[in-house]
Amino acid sequence: xxxxxxxxxxxxxxxxxxxxxxxxxxxxxxxxxxxxxxxxxxxxxxxxxxxxxxxxxxxxxxxxxxxxxxxxxxxxxxxxxxxxxxxxxxxxxxxxxxxxxxxxxxxxxxxxxxxxxxxxxxxxxxxxxxxxxxxxxxxxxxxxxxxxxxxxxxxxxxxxxxxxxxxxxxxxxxxxxxxxxxxxxxxxxxxxxxxxxxxxxxxxxxxxxxxxxxxxxxxxxxxxxxxxxxxxxxxxxxxxxxxxxxxxxxxxxxxxxxxxxxxxxxxxxxxxxxxxxxxxxxxxxxxxxxxxxxxxxxxxxxxxxxxxxxxxxxxxxxxxxxxxxxxxxxxxxxxxxxxxxxxxxxxxxxxxxxxx
Amino acid sequence: xxxxxxxxxxxxxxxxxxxxxxxxxxxxxxxxxxxxxxxxxxxxxxxxxxxxxxxxxxxxxxxxxxxxxxxxxxxxxxxxxxxxxxxxxxxxxxxxxxxxxxxxxxxxxxxxxxxxxxxxxxxxxxxxxxxxxxxxxxxxxxxxxxxxxxxxxxxxxxxxxxxxxxxxxxxxxxxxxxxxxxxxxxxxxxxxxxxxxxxxxxxxxxxxxxxxxxxxxxxxxxxxxxxxxxxxxxxxxxxxxxxxxxxxxxxxxxxxxxxxxxxxxxxxxxxxxxxxxxxxxxxxxxxxxxxxxxxxxxxxxxxxxxxxxxxxxxxxxxxxxxxxxxxxxxxxxxxxxxxxxxxxxxxxxxxxxxxxxxxxxxxxxxxxxxxxxxxxxxxxxxxxxxxxxxxxxxxxxxx
Numbered sequence: 001x002x003x004x005x006x007x008x009x010x011x012x013x014x015x016x017x018x019x020x021x022x023x024x025x026x027x028x029x030x031x032x033x034x035x036x037x038x039x040x041x042x043x044x045x046x047x048x049x050x051x052x053x054x055x056x057x058x059x060x061x062x063x064x065x066x067x068x069x070x071x072x073x074x075x076x077x078x079x080x081x082x083x084x085x086x087x088x089x090x091x092x093x094x095x096x097x098x099x100x101x102x103x104x105x106x107x108x109x110x111x112x113x114x115x116x117x118x119x120x121x122x123x124x125x126x127x128x129x130x131x132x133x134x135x136x137x138x139x140x141x142x143x144x145x146x147x148x149x150x151x152x153x154x155x156x157x158x159x160x161x162x163x164x165x166x167x168x169x170x171x172x173x174x175x176x177x178x179x180x181x182x183x184x185x186x187x188x189x190x191x192x193x194x195x196x197x198x199x200x201x202x203x204x205x206x207x208x209x210x211x212x213x214x215x216x217x218x219x220x221x222x223x224x225x226x227x228x229x230x231x232x233x234x235x236x237x238x239x240x241x242x243x244x245x246x247x248x249x250x251x252x253x254x255x256x257x258x259x260x261x262x263x264x265x266x267x268x269x270x271x272x273x274x275x276x277x278x279x280x281x282x283x284x285x286x287x288x289x290x291x292x293x294x295x296x297x298x299x300x301x302x303x304x305x306x307x308x309x310x311x312x313x314x315x316x317x318x319x320x321x322x323x324x325x326x327x328x329x330x331x332x333x334x335x336x337x338x339x340x341x342x343x344x345x346x347x348x349x350x351x352x353x354x355x356x
Numbered sequence: 357x358x359x360x361x362x363x364x365x366x367x368x369x370x371x372x373x374x375x376x377x378x379x380x381x382x383x384x385x386x387x388x389x390x391x392x393x394x395x396x397x398x399x400x401x402x403x404x405x406x407x408x409x410x411x412x413x414x415x416x417x418x419x420x421x422x423x424x425x426x427x428x429x430x431x432x433x434x435x436x437x438x439x440x441x442x443x444x445x446x447x448x449x450x451x452x453x454x455x456x457x458x459x460x461x462x463x464x465x466x467x468x469x470x471x472x473x474x475x476x477x478x479x480x481x482x483x484x485x486x487x488x489x490x491x492x493x494x495x496x497x498x499x500x501x502x503x504x505x506x507x508x509x510x511x512x513x514x515x516x517x518x519x520x521x522x523x524x525x526x527x528x529x530x531x532x533x534x535x536x537x538x539x540x541x542x543x544x545x546x547x548x549x550x551x552x553x554x555x556x557x558x559x560x561x562x563x564x565x566x567x568x569x570x571x572x573x574x575x576x577x578x579x580x581x582x583x584x585x586x587x588x589x590x591x592x593x594x595x596x597x598x599x600x601x602x603x604x605x606x607x608x609x610x611x612x613x614x615x616x617x618x619x620x621x622x623x624x625x626x627x628x629x630x631x632x633x634x635x636x637x638x639x640x641x642x643x644x645x646x647x648x649x650x651x652x653x654x655x656x657x658x659x660x661x662x663x664x665x666x667x668x669x670x671x672x673x674x675x676x677x678x679x680x681x682x683x684x685x686x687x688x689x690x691x692x693x694x695x696x697x698x699x700x701x702x703x704x705x706x707x708x709x710x711x712x713x714x715x716x717x718x719x720x721x722x723x724x725x726x727x728x729x730x731x732x733x734x735x736x737x738x739x740x741x742x743x744x745x746x747x748x749x750x751x752x753x754x755x
Binding site for chain 1: 364375378379382383588592594596
């Protein structure tokens with residue numbers, strides 16, 4: 001968006017390796033509600049200016065984690081530090097350097113955009129001479145300048161969410177928490193918010209922790225992803241590395257559409273070196289799992305040799321959905337609760353669940 | 357350092373209060389209700405509460421069974437006098453009936469509120485040196501009305517009896533009519549209030565209603581406002597900012613207090629204009645007392661806020677507490693009328709003391725030295741409640 005600015009910031013990054021400094025350190029963080037463990041001894045670190053994603057189904061403990069890190073909820077056990085400050089003992093220091101975009105819009109419908117920002121800005125003791133231009137700048141950044149004197153209650157959901165995000169930026173936070181930032185937004189607003197988050201991260205070197213239950217969002221935005229399930233971090237790595245967990249390093253999964261598909265082709269493919277399995281999905285579609293870096297070429301060559309006509313080839317990369325399935329043994333779409341109901345996890349009633 | 361902390365906290369509180377009031381004034385419906393509530397309250401208790409002077413054209417059945425005696429008929433004299441008194445006061449509408457049965461039917465049908473029966477031996481008894489019997493029939497299904505009819509008719513008949521006796525005595529002893537009155541009724545009872553002026557039930561009730569409205573406003577408003585913001589999620593926005601947790605509660609209290617005082621002013625205005633209530637003490641003291649009342653109570657509101665999970669629970673909790681308090685704190689009915697255990701509860705409610713102190717100031721024109729008891733109790737109550745509330749609230753906010 002602003003190439004000049006980008007260059008300066010990357011130069012700055014070059015002089016000092018910001019990325020290696022630990023911004024957030026979570027140790028054994030635990031939250032229990034009336035005997036139900038929402039977050040269970042989680043540990044992770046987030047480096048400065050990183051975008052870190054917490055991916056998991058509803059009720060996995062993402063929001064509770066964010067609430068504890070942003071000092072809104074007191075941990076039952078364990079703690080965390082943000083920029084070196086303890087979230088329990090030095091909560092006010094932590095508050096000064098974090099911003100929170102929560103799932104619910106933090107905004108008063110009867111106040112105008114500017115009044116809302118003014119109100120929250122004043123709570124950070126920002127002097128008016130600094131606050132005024134900053135508000136104008138932030139409104140401009142999300143193209144809300146011409147609505148600054150309109151009541152927020154009249155805004156569309158997309159506009160409200162943009163307000164919600166810039167509200168969290170009023171104190172120029174070092175760490176920004178985003179709890180399901182694109183939940184319930186239309187595709188266009190979703191893209192806008194994602195772009196904006198990336199921009200903040202790039203230009204201000206803001207460390208970002210975001211929670212989401214959307215695989216592609218985590219994939220697009222996050223440098224590293226922690227998969228959280230039943231209050232525990234099940235896996236934590238970059239998106240690419242997580243996917244390797246499922247497929248191995250050199251796996252290829254091809255989906256082929258062959259109008260003149262016959263048994264001979266299938267047998268031939270199965271006999272090929274490196275092909276691990278061939279499954280016929282319907283009259284014209286095949287799914288082939290293979291390993292080795294030449295697998296793709298070998299398969300195509302073999303089929304051409306059989307005079308098989310190829311209508312389409314799809315190279316299927318494992319998705320984070322597959323990763324989730326691989327790690328937890330169930331699909332992400334299922335709510336966390338469903339696991340307990342399924343018979344293979346043994347008997348036991350569902351605990352009274354309290355979702356925060 | 358501490359001083360600076362307090363200053364920042366106060367400035368944050370004012371910010372929050374200002375924000376709340378801005379929201380309030382932009383909510384037209386809420387604003388209208390805010391103004392209507394005290395108006396309804398005042399007119400309701402002001403006009404509906406019964407008083408003797410409000411007895412107006414009540415239908416009364418009259419049965420005259422008197423047979424007379426030797427050409428004399430005392431009952432007709434009685435009825436004429438009763439009618440002439442009634443013509444002036446217009447308290448009753450007299451209807452003729454034939455018997456007690458008839459009156460009962462009329463009361464059952466709702467055609468009469470009560471009845472008068474002049475006995476058959478009325479004239480003969482009086483002429484024979486005996487008392488003549490007059491029976492007042494009342495409607496037990498309406499105890500208040502029946503008590504009032506009893507009192508009014510009793511008084512009217514008593515007066516007529518006195519007049520008759522006065523004449524008889526004057527004739528028999530051959531003395532002046534005024535002297536005869538002294539013989540018949542040796543005591544002249546006069547009633548005088550401790551303060552000059554004309555007082556009504558309304559003077560008794562207005563201070564209590566003011567105290568109640570202001571406190572109720574704050575008490576229901578505070579938990580509702582906080583749990584509302586908690587549900588909306590906006591409370592998180594304040595809590596995630598580096599502000600003292602107490603500035604939230606202080607700011608909210610200030611806003612609710614402003615709202616309550618506004619209603620208090622409205623009530624006082626209405627009471628003065630519509631019902632002729634005059635404040636005999638200092639107006640400033642009246643408002644100072646209202647603020648003290650809020651202070652004495654705010655701790656309890658904060659504790660309840662901390663326990664209430666959502667707005668609905670908060671409002672229900674407050675109503676449960678406010679309702680008995682309304683009746684037990686002597687706002688509508690004097691505490692002295694209640695049985696001992698109710699009086700004991702009443703003594704534990706801060707509203708009792710606010711209403712009491714306000715009444716002393718507004719009706720009796722009392723000044724601070726006369727209120728030391730009430731003031732001490734209110735301050736004590738407030739300090740204790742706030743001491744309990746602050747840690748409870750701080751814990752609850754980071755659940």
